Amino acid sequence: MGNKYSPTVSALPITSKKLTKDLPIHTIIRVGEVRGLDKDSVVLAESGWTLNKTQLTRKIGEANDEVLDRVADCLLIQMPLIKRRMQRQQMREVMYA
Numbered sequence: 001m002g003n004k005y006s007p008t009v010s011a012l013p014i015t016s017k018k019l020t021k022d023l024p025i026h027t028i029i030r031v032g033e034v035r036g037l038d039k040d041s042v043v044l045a046e047s048g049w050t051l052n053k054t055q056l057t058r059k060i061g062e063a064n065d066e067v068l069d070r071v072a073d074c075l076l077i078q079m080p081l082i083k084r085r086m087q088r089q090q091m092r093e094v095m096y097a
Contacts, residue, residue, distance in 0.1 A: 008051060008052055008053065009051055009053055009056070010049070011050075012044060012047065012048050013044050013047050014029070014037075014041045014043050016039040016040065016041045016042075017042075019042055023046075024074070024077050025044075025046045025074045025078045026044060026045065026074065027043050027045070027067075027073075028041070029041050029063070029067050033063070034061045034062065034064070035062045036060045036062065037061055043070075043071050045074035045075050045077070046078055048078075
């Protein structure tokens, strides 16, 4: 995640290790769902990092919209303030529609 104006990006780690716990803040991504992924893996939404864009040397892969939606759902669980704000915005839209 990030934008073209910021010198940093937000990143989530992905691991191909078998995890002992199935948490709602994890999402499994299968080979074929992400270009460049050669093993089934898990996105760990609880372990986000902020990286300087200069640290990114090459693009490894690209996720499809379905995977990005699942990751976004995990982030809404991990960061409930975002979900609350989105709900308030939706309520305002309904009230003023």
